[in-house]
Amino acid sequence: xxxxxxxxxxxxxxxxxxxxxxxxxxxxxxxxxxxxxxxxxxxxxxxxxxxxxxxxxxxxxxxxxxxxxxxxxxxxxxxxxxxxxxxxxxxxxxxxxxxxxxxxxxxxxxxxxxxxx
Amino acid sequence: xxxxxxxxxxxxxxxxxxxxxxxxxxxxxxxxxxxxxxxxxxxxxxxxxxxxxxxxxxxxxxxxxxxxxxxxxxxxxxxxxxxxxxxxxxxxxxxxxxxxxxxxxxx
Numbered sequence: 001x002x003x004x005x006x007x008x009x010x011x012x013x014x015x016x017x018x019x020x021x022x023x024x025x026x027x028x029x030x031x032x033x034x035x036x037x038x039x040x041x042x043x044x045x046x047x048x049x050x051x052x053x054x055x056x057x058x059x060x061x062x063x064x065x066x067x068x069x070x071x072x073x074x075x076x077x078x079x080x081x082x083x084x085x086x087x088x089x090x091x092x093x094x095x096x097x098x099x100x101x102x103x104x105x106x107x108x109x110x111x112x113x114x115x116x117x
Numbered sequence: 118x119x120x121x122x123x124x125x126x127x128x129x130x131x132x133x134x135x136x137x138x139x140x141x142x143x144x145x146x147x148x149x150x151x152x153x154x155x156x157x158x159x160x161x162x163x164x165x166x167x168x169x170x171x172x173x174x175x176x177x178x179x180x181x182x183x184x185x186x187x188x189x190x191x192x193x194x195x196x197x198x199x200x201x202x203x204x205x206x207x208x209x210x211x212x213x214x215x216x217x218x219x220x221x222x223x224x
Contacts, residue, residue, distance in 0.1 A: 035213075045153075045161065045204055047213040059211045062118065095160055102208040103151050105172075107160040 002026045004096050004108030011114045014087055022079040022096030022108055030054075030074040033099030036081050038092035039110075046092075049081065050099060063089070086115045119144050119207050123216030129224040136192040138203055138219045145185050146209035152181055152190045155218075156201045164203075165190065195221070 008020040022034070036048040049070040050059045058070050069082040079096050093110040120143040130136050140150065148168035153161035163172045165181035168188055178193040192199055200223055205216040 044218045045155075045206075045215040047206075047215065050211075050213070061212045100166070102213070103149070103163075103166055104153075104161075104206065104208075105163055105166070107162070109160050 002098060002106040004098065004106060006094060006096050006108045006111035009094065009111030009113045011116060012086055013117050014115055016086055017082070017084045018086060018113060020081040020083065020094055020096075020111060020113070022081075024077045024079065024096075024098075027098070029072075029077040033102065034070075034072060034079045035097040035099055035104055036068075036070060036079075037095045037097055037104070037107075038090075039095070040089075040092045043092075048094070050102070051079070053099075083113070086113075088115050091115045118212055119146060119210060119214050121205055121207055121214050121216040123205055123219055125219060126217060127220040127222065129222045130195050131224045132195055132197060134195045134224075136195050136199075136221060138190045138205075138221075140183075140188045140190075140205035140216045142186045142188075142207055142209075144210075146207045148184050149207060149209035150181075150183070150188050151206045151208065152179075153204045153206065154199075154201045155204065161204065192221075 003025045005023045012018045033052045035050045051070045067085045071080045095110045096108045097104040098106045122141045150168045152165040155161040169181045180191045203219045
């Protein structure tokens with residue numbers, strides 16, 4: 001079965017960087033695009049980024065464009081999110097999710113990122 | 118960017134009630150819409166894709182309809198396990214955008 005396990009969350013100071021990872025299993029990782037979606041405490045879902053199955057195209061939400069970078073390592077079945085210049089507004093649970101075409105079909109359980117001094 | 122306006126933001130209903138949730142898109146998105154259910158402390162789960170196709174394993178009391186700019190999620194007979202927050206997602210164009218969510222509570 002599809003499993004997505006995020007890691008790398010924690011507490012980080014404003015202005016600093018953090019890198020999240022997502023380990024995928026139960027499917028052919030290299031055949032699927034992958035998303036990052038976040039959810040601030042008590043708030044709704046916000047789409048963050050998408051990387052195509054072959055890594056050739058990447059798309060970002062407006063609030064993270066220029067600061068976050070999505071990447072993938074198909075040899076390790078791993079998705080990553082490099083987050084720079086973090087602010088309190090980036091505090092959220094970050095989910096990785098599989099793309100069926102473009103639409104999200106499966107989600108990981110999420111990792112919490114807290115930006116605080 | 119396409120704005121997704123979801124209504125109502127919350128509702129109270131009883132077991133057995135029919136529940137309808139609506140998402141309106143600010144532009145035509147054809148049938149590029151999905152619905153998700155999220156329970157507290159859990160990841161979202163897909164219920165509907167392509168506006169009206171039921172995800173495998175999801176009970177048939179859930180249904181989706183609509184195309185263009187207006188979409189609905191209907192729960193035909195609300196069950197105890199259906200109390201949750203529901204979100205729509207448009208994937209017609211980037212950036213992808215979610216509706217604001219509908220919290221379905223017990224009356």
